[in-house]
Amino acid sequence: MEQPVISGFDSFILGIVEGITEFLPVSSTGHLVVTSELLGLRGHVNRTADQIAAIQAFEIVIQAGAILAVLFLYKKAILEILAGIIGKSEKGRKLFINICIASFPVLAIGFLIKDFIKEHLQFTGPVLIAMVIGGILMIVFERFFVKGDKAEGQPVVGLHDLSYKQAAFIGLTQCLALWPGTSRSMVTILGGMVAGFKRPIAAEFSFLVGLPVLLAATAYKCLKEGPLLIEHVGLSSIAIGLATSAVFAFFAVKWLVSFLNKRGLAVFGWYRLAFAAVIYFTVGL
Numbered sequence: 001m002e003q004p005v006i007s008g009f010d011s012f013i014l015g016i017v018e019g020i021t022e023f024l025p026v027s028s029t030g031h032l033v034v035t036s037e038l039l040g041l042r043g044h045v046n047r048t049a050d051q052i053a054a055i056q057a058f059e060i061v062i063q064a065g066a067i068l069a070v071l072f073l074y075k076k077a078i079l080e081i082l083a084g085i086i087g088k089s090e091k092g093r094k095l096f097i098n099i100c101i102a103s104f105p106v107l108a109i110g111f112l113i114k115d116f117i118k119e120h121l122q123f124t125g126p127v128l129i130a131m132v133i134g135g136i137l138m139i140v141f142e143r144f145f146v147k148g149d150k151a152e153g154q155p156v157v158g159l160h161d162l163s164y165k166q167a168a169f170i171g172l173t174q175c176l177a178l179w180p181g182t183s184r185s186m187v188t189i190l191g192g193m194v195a196g197f198k199r200p201i202a203a204e205f206s207f208l209v210g211l212p213v214l215l216a217a218t219a220y221k222c223l224k225e226g227p228l229l230i231e232h233v234g235l236s237s238i239a240i241g242l243a244t245s246a247v248f249a250f251f252a253v254k255w256l257v258s259f260l261n262k263r264g265l266a267v268f269g270w271y272r273l274a275f276a277a278v279i280y281f282t283v284g285l
Helices: 008-021 029-039 051-063 063-073 075-085 088-122 124-144 164-178 184-195 199-232 235-262 266-282
Strands: none
Touching: 008 029, 008 063, 008 075, 008 235, 029 051, 029 124, 051 063, 051 199, 051 235, 063 075, 063 199, 063 235, 075 088, 088 124, 088 164, 088 199, 124 184, 164 184, 164 199, 164 266, 184 199, 199 235
16 A cells, blocks of 8 residues: 555644634744655655656645634624524624625636646745745834734624625735745735734635635545545544644634734744745745
8 A cells, every 4th residue: 555645743743834824914824845755745756647646636625624613613603694694693694795896716726727837936945035025014014004903993793794895805815825835815805904903804705705715625636636645645634634634723713813813923023034035045936
């Protein structure tokens, strides 16, 4: 029987990285790509094309663990959305429509350019470039757009008060995250703040709007690369990655909302710059 290309230990490490970084504005994809490189998963000289495809698919499929964490933490909002779908909650219906509006652009564009992303952007060099640009953006945004804990001129907007136009704007910003290393969480949080949310509410909407995107990406990879995942990674490694990412995402999401209540996004920007510098000088592009 063929030796799995991702061991249980590798899966555990990647699950930790995915869980911690999926909903933080630091790019989970970027961290997973770099971590895979550091673990020697991608650059192994004897890797076949199918094995590389299985590794790349695994990095996406373990997002399901992070999805489970958000579903549990925000079960009240999820139940309200379900009530809205069946006509039992007006607030839930509007939130559901806004999530659909904000999700459509990235799903459509992502489907059209998925092969380009896989062939040209899902590597260390492009990821580090996106990490640096995103880091600078957050630092500049906090410095010039946000003052203290409030953004001057921002309306006080609750999670259910977002207009369809504002949801569409957040959806368009989410498309920037198709470049690995940019961070879906970062662009949707910034987009939410520009639309009128304070940081913690922007983060919560980012969590919710990420669910259909992550679910679609995970389901697509399972359907397309499922046999390769089973053959080259194995069910045990997949299970370890999913469970680990779920546990660490649970605590990361709770921590982020609490942190944003007190602090800003600039610290994540500086982290991204430091991370990119360390990887560049130790691994290179």
